[in-house]
Amino acid sequence: xxxxxxxxxxxxxxxxxxxxxxxxxxxxxxxxxxxxxxxxxxxxxxxxxxxxxxxxxxxxxxxxxxxxxxxxxxxxxxxxxxxxxxxxxxxxxxxxxxxxxxxxxxxxxxxxxxxxxxxxxxxxxxxxxxxxxxxx
Numbered sequence: 001x002x003x004x005x006x007x008x009x010x011x012x013x014x015x016x017x018x019x020x021x022x023x024x025x026x027x028x029x030x031x032x033x034x035x036x037x038x039x040x041x042x043x044x045x046x047x048x049x050x051x052x053x054x055x056x057x058x059x060x061x062x063x064x065x066x067x068x069x070x071x072x073x074x075x076x077x078x079x080x081x082x083x084x085x086x087x088x089x090x091x092x093x094x095x096x097x098x099x100x101x102x103x104x105x106x107x108x109x110x111x112x113x114x115x116x117x118x119x120x121x122x123x124x125x126x127x128x129x130x131x132x133x134x135x136x
Contacts, residue, residue: 025078028088040110047106048080048104052082056119
């Protein structure tokens with residue numbers, strides 16, 4: 001099983017990933033959505049919906065993390081464990097009008113989803129369209 005866990009990611013536990021430079025914020029309470037929406041006028045907010053029991057989701061999040069060039073000053077990145085917080089995922093879908101998928105990435109600015117994608121297409125999103133990369 002070690003080979004498959006290294007290839008597809010372990011399915012045990014619901015720990016928040018903490019790799020590379022992504023400062024993941026666990027999305028675990030409904031009231032965080034209000035805060036997230038408010039902060040989206042200051043800087044982009046990302047929500048990564050991840051199924052910890054899905055090999056594809058594990059592979060996509062690792063690819064996303066390994067290619068993520070932004071800092072916490074440029075965007076907030078929320079991590080949503082779908083198995084533990086499915087009700088929060090449903091609330092995200094209702095709040096932003098984006099049908100649930102897994103894995104899924106939503107980009108929120110000024111209270112609205114400006115981009116979203118799922119599965120392997122997540123890594124094709126050019127986040128620099130919404131996240132400022134130049135020094136302020």
